[in-house]
Amino acid sequence: MKPDASERRVLERRLPDEQATMRLGEDLAMALRAGDVIALTGDLGAGKTTLSRALIRAMADDAGLEVPSPTFTLVQSYDTRVPIHHFDLYRLTSADELDELGLDEMLATGAALVEWPDRAGDSLPTDAISLEIEHLDDGRLARISGSGPALARINRSLAMRDFLAAAGWGEASRRHLTGDASARSYETVALAGEARVLMNSPRLVLGPPVRDGKPYAVIAHTAQSVAAFVAVDRALGDGGISVPRIFAQDLEQGFLLIEYLGSGSFLGTNGEPVVERYAAAGGLLAAIHGRPWQPRLEAAPGTVHEVPPFDRDALMIEVDLLVDWYVPYATGRPAGESLRAGFRAAWNAVFDRLDTAEKSLVLRDFHSPNIIWRGERQGHDRLGVIDFQDALIGPSAYDVASLAMDARVTVPREIEATTVKAYVDARKQAGAFDEAAFAEAYAIMAAQRNSKILGIFVRLNERDGKPAYLKHLPRISDYLRRALAHPALAELRDFYVRNGLIGDAG
Structure with missing residues (x-):
C-alpha cells in the first residue's frame, strides 16, 4: 500500500x-x-x-x-x-x-x-x-x-549542495568522510584540485527529561548547535592551536565548510599507539591548559557561545551511565536502588576532591580519532585538532586521561606513563605546577570518564543498534582498574569491587 x-x-x-x-x-x-x-x-x-x-x-x-x-x-x-x-x-x-x-x-x-x-x-x-x-x-x-526519514535526508543533502553553491563551491564533488556516535557527519569536497571538509551538524535533539525535568544533554552540557564548534574553533585558533579554518558557515542549518587538515592518522600503520605522537599530544595539552581561556566566545556577530562548566551535575549524570546501562548488561538485571545510592555517595565523596583541582578549557574528546598527525610540520603544528564542540571549563586532567587512556586503542601502561610525563614536564617547564594534585585529579577523571564510556558503549549497542562498540569494553574496564588503583580512590575502588563493577585485578 x-x-x-x-x-x-x-x-x-x-x-x-x-x-x-x-x-x-x-x-x-x-x-x-x-x-x-x-x-x-x-x-x-x-x-x-x-x-x-x-x-x-x-x-x-x-x-x-x-x-x-x-x-x-x-x-x-x-x-x-x-x-x-x-x-x-x-x-x-x-x-x-x-x-x-x-x-x-x-x-x-x-x-x-x-x-x-x-x-x-x-x-x-x-x-x-x-x-x-x-x-x-x-x-x-x-x-x-x-x-x-529518507526524503528528509535527501532534502538536507540538497540543502548542503545549496550551501556549497553559496560559498562558491557548488560544483565540488562530494565524498563521505566519516560519521560519529552523534548525528554529525563529515564529507570531503573537492574543487579544482583543492579539498575541504563539509560538516553537517544538525541541531541536537534533546530527548525526554531524565532528571529534574531536564534532558540528559542539557545536564551533561552537550553542545546543542554548531555555534559551539565555531566559537571554540576560533578561540583555539587565536591561541595558536592547529584547528580547521572556517571558510563558510550557516549556523541555523548547521553547515560548515572548513579546512581539510590532512589524512595522517595519529596511530601507527597497524592502528597501534606511537609513543612519540602521544607524548607530543601531551605537550600540546600542556600548552592549552597553561593559558587562560574566557568562557564567553563569539561564534558570529551577535552570537555568543557560553562554554559551560563541567559541574557536579554533569559529572554525575555521565558516570550514572554505568549503572543505567552497563550494570544491566553485565549482570542481567537492573541496578537496584541500594546500589544506585551507594554509587552516588561514593562518587560524591570523590568529586569533593575536585573542588580545588586546576580548571581549564577541557576539549572533552581529545583522543586518537580526533587528532590529525602531520609529521612533516614542527612543534605543536604537527597535531591538528578537529573535535571540540562539547568543550567545557573543568578539571584539566580530564583531557590528559582522555588521551592517555584512549578509548579506541589499547594504550600500554608504559605509553600512558610517557604521555602523562610529557604533559607534567611541559607544565613544570612553563611555571609552578602541583604534580601531586594533578595525579589525584587525573585518577579521578580517568575513573569518571571510563565509567561513563562503559555505559555509553552499551547504550550504543542496545539503544542505537551499534554493536561494534562492545569490542572496546575489556579495554575500558582495564583502564578503569588502572585509574582506581590510585590511593585517593581506595574507597571508590572497594565499592566497585564489592558490587562486581570491576574484577579484583590490576
Whole structure:
C-alpha cells in the first residue's frame, strides 16, 4: 500500500547539463542509508544512466568504477559504504521475481536503486523515494517525491549542495568522510584540485527529561548547535592551536565548510599507539591548559557561545551511565536502588576532591580519532585538532586521561606513563605546577570518564543498534582498574569491587 499522496512531499531540481545530473547523483549518495529505495524513471536520454553511475561511484568513492547496465542480469550489487544494489526491471516477467532476487534481504543492510519500478507492481516498500527525470527546455528537471526519514535526508543533502553553491563551491564533488556516535557527519569536497571538509551538524535533539525535568544533554552540557564548534574553533585558533579554518558557515542549518587538515592518522600503520605522537599530544595539552581561556566566545556577530562548566551535575549524570546501562548488561538485571545510592555517595565523596583541582578549557574528546598527525610540520603544528564542540571549563586532567587512556586503542601502561610525563614536564617547564594534585585529579577523571564510556558503549549497542562498540569494553574496564588503583580512590575502588563493577585485578 502506497502512502497517502497528501503525506508525500515533492522536491525539484533543475539540471541544466550532464554535470548537474552527476552532482545530483552524488547528493543522493550522501543521503542514502540501509533500507532506502530510489525508484528511478525517465524517458530515453533523460539522464538515468548518468545519474545512476554518479551515485554508485560516489558510494564507492571511485570516480573510475565500471558501472555496467543491469538490464540482462536484473541486478548489479556493489560493496560500498552502504551496499548499493542497482536493479533494472525492464526484463522482469513478474513482480514475484523480486522475492527471488532477494530484495528484502538486500535492504536489510543496503540500499537499492531501481529502474523501471512500475514493473515491480506493489512489491517495492511503501516508503520508496520516487525520482523522475524529464526533459525541460535545454536541460532536465528532477522531481523527487516521498515521505519520512529518507526524503528528509535527501532534502538536507540538497540543502548542503545549496550551501556549497553559496560559498562558491557548488560544483565540488562530494565524498563521505566519516560519521560519529552523534548525528554529525563529515564529507570531503573537492574543487579544482583543492579539498575541504563539509560538516553537517544538525541541531541536537534533546530527548525526554531524565532528571529534574531536564534532558540528559542539557545536564551533561552537550553542545546543542554548531555555534559551539565555531566559537571554540576560533578561540583555539587565536591561541595558536592547529584547528580547521572556517571558510563558510550557516549556523541555523548547521553547515560548515572548513579546512581539510590532512589524512595522517595519529596511530601507527597497524592502528597501534606511537609513543612519540602521544607524548607530543601531551605537550600540546600542556600548552592549552597553561593559558587562560574566557568562557564567553563569539561564534558570529551577535552570537555568543557560553562554554559551560563541567559541574557536579554533569559529572554525575555521565558516570550514572554505568549503572543505567552497563550494570544491566553485565549482570542481567537492573541496578537496584541500594546500589544506585551507594554509587552516588561514593562518587560524591570523590568529586569533593575536585573542588580545588586546576580548571581549564577541557576539549572533552581529545583522543586518537580526533587528532590529525602531520609529521612533516614542527612543534605543536604537527597535531591538528578537529573535535571540540562539547568543550567545557573543568578539571584539566580530564583531557590528559582522555588521551592517555584512549578509548579506541589499547594504550600500554608504559605509553600512558610517557604521555602523562610529557604533559607534567611541559607544565613544570612553563611555571609552578602541583604534580601531586594533578595525579589525584587525573585518577579521578580517568575513573569518571571510563565509567561513563562503559555505559555509553552499551547504550550504543542496545539503544542505537551499534554493536561494534562492545569490542572496546575489556579495554575500558582495564583502564578503569588502572585509574582506581590510585590511593585517593581506595574507597571508590572497594565499592566497585564489592558490587562486581570491576574484577579484583590490576
